[in-house]
Amino acid sequence: MNTWIAIGLTAVGCYAVKLAGLLVPAGAMERPFVRRLAALLPVALLAALTAQQTFADGHALVLDARVAGLGAAAVALLLRAPFLLVVAAAVVVTAGVRAMGG
Amino acid sequence: MAQQTARADTTADDTDKPDRAVVRDALGVGVAVGLSGFAFGVTSAGSGLGLLQTCVLSLLVFTGASQFALVGALAAGGSPFTAAAGAFFLGVRNAFYGLRLSHLLALPRAVRPLAAQWVIDETTAVTLAQPTRRARRIGFTVTGLTLYVLWNLTTLLGALGAKAIGDTRAWGLDAAGPAVFLALLAPMLRTATERAVAGLAVLLGLGLLPVLPAGAPVLVAALAAPIALVTEGPRVGRGRRAAGAAEGTRGADGPTKPKEDR
Numbered sequence: 063m064n065t066w067i068a069i070g071l072t073a074v075g076c077y078a079v080k081l082a083g084l085l086v087p088a089g090a091m092e093r094p095f096v097r098r099l100a101a102l103l104p105v106a107l108l109a110a111l112t113a114q115q116t117f118a119d120g121h122a123l124v125l126d127a128r129v130a131g132l133g134a135a136a137v138a139l140l141l142r143a144p145f146l147l148v149v150a151a152a153v154v155v156t157a158g159v160r161a162m163g164g
Numbered sequence: 165m166a167q168q169t170a171r172a173d174t175t176a177d178d179t180d181k182p183d184r185a186v187v188r189d190a191l192g193v194g195v196a197v198g199l200s201g202f203a204f205g206v207t208s209a210g211s212g213l214g215l216l217q218t219c220v221l222s223l224l225v226f227t228g229a230s231q232f233a234l235v236g237a238l239a240a241g242g243s244p245f246t247a248a249a250g251a252f253f254l255g256v257r258n259a260f261y262g263l264r265l266s267h268l269l270a271l272p273r274a275v276r277p278l279a280a281q282w283v284i285d286e287t288t289a290v291t292l293a294q295p296t297r298r299a300r301r302i303g304f305t306v307t308g309l310t311l312y313v314l315w316n317l318t319t320l321l322g323a324l325g326a327k328a329i330g331d332t333r334a335w336g337l338d339a340a341g342p343a344v345f346l347a348l349l350a351p352m353l354r355t356a357t358e359r360a361v362a363g364l365a366v367l368l369g370l371g372l373l374p375v376l377p378a379g380a381p382v383l384v385a386a387l388a389a390p391i392a393l394v395t396e397g398p399r400v401g402r403g404r405r406a407a408g409a410a411e412g413t414r415g416a417d418g419p420t421k422p423k424e425d426r
Contacts, residue, residue, distance in 0.1 A: 064238075068244035072255075084276045102392060107257040107385065108362075109388075118370075139346065149200070
């Protein structure tokens with residue numbers, strides 16, 4: 063039951079913020095500061111999420127096979143590899159390093 | 165710097181980007197993220213959620229980071245309210261994506277409640293990369309539809325296959341999520357400001373991780389954006405606004421890197 067409460071709250075909350083973004087009056091975007099801010103926020107959030115999901119283990123920071131995987135993804139991005147290949151490189155290298163006991 | 169200039173030049177030629185190229189970009193992202201849907205299904209089932217609970221999350225929440233955060237928090241024994249709060253905080257970024265998308269897509273009001281469910285990292289990244297309103301609408305719709313169908317299908321398969329797969333970490337599937345985020349982020353790091361914001365966000369996100377509740381460090385890291393804007397100040401700001409106005413005249417909303425690599 064607790065799990066369903068969590069699922070219900072998350073579903074309602076996440077949909078509400080998605081819709082709120084779309085319903086904000088277009089005029090709010092005319093201000094240069096707001097435009098710049100809206101463009102920069104995804105940069106900040108995606109960077110923080112990438113770092114956390116690479117280095118976080120609960121509340122601790124760790125160096126494990128994911129770092130090698132993300133390194134491979136970064137190299138693939140620099141080589142302008144297709145999106146799918148970037149993700150595949152991360153998964154395969156992470157699995158490979160773990161298989162070798164990393 | 166030379167590369168930056170070259171990229172800026174190609175965006176001008178990009179205004180007549182064929183629909184086929186937009187669809188290809190969108191499908192590339194949609195298919196790739198299908199992988200992480202599988203990882204989510206496996207992770208969720210492994211965290212003790214039932215098949216129905218796992219599938220309902222993908223159908224109704226449909227924002228990967230929040231879903232991963234929720235099942236992670238529940239598996240760690242968090243209360244439903246703490247778990248949901250963490251997931252919600254992660255989802256708040258979609259409001260800012262929507263803020264930007266509503267301007268770029270100019271959707272009719274009646275369509276917005278439906279389109280809202282697809283306002284996520286990946287659809288935003290694809291939409292922002294398109295040069296015209298037509299291309300943006302095609303990019304948003306194809307990415308959203310492909311992702312929604314595949315994400316839910318692979319969630320189901322992942323949850324069903326969780327037992328057969330065993331330890332998802334052994335398969336490296338926990339690296340799929342951050343790799344997707346990195347691939348979405350990379351094309352956005354065009355200027356020193358973007359790179360400074362990303363760097364500061366990484367420091368805040370990692371530095372606060374040990375001390376704040378799950379989900380909160382990412383929200384605090386978002387402050388890197390206004391901090392950078394304020395520090396940037398009138399110095400660069402004036403030039404930027406002029407550049408922004410020039411962009412506006414040819415119908416683009418800021419410089420976008422062409423996505424021929426997707």
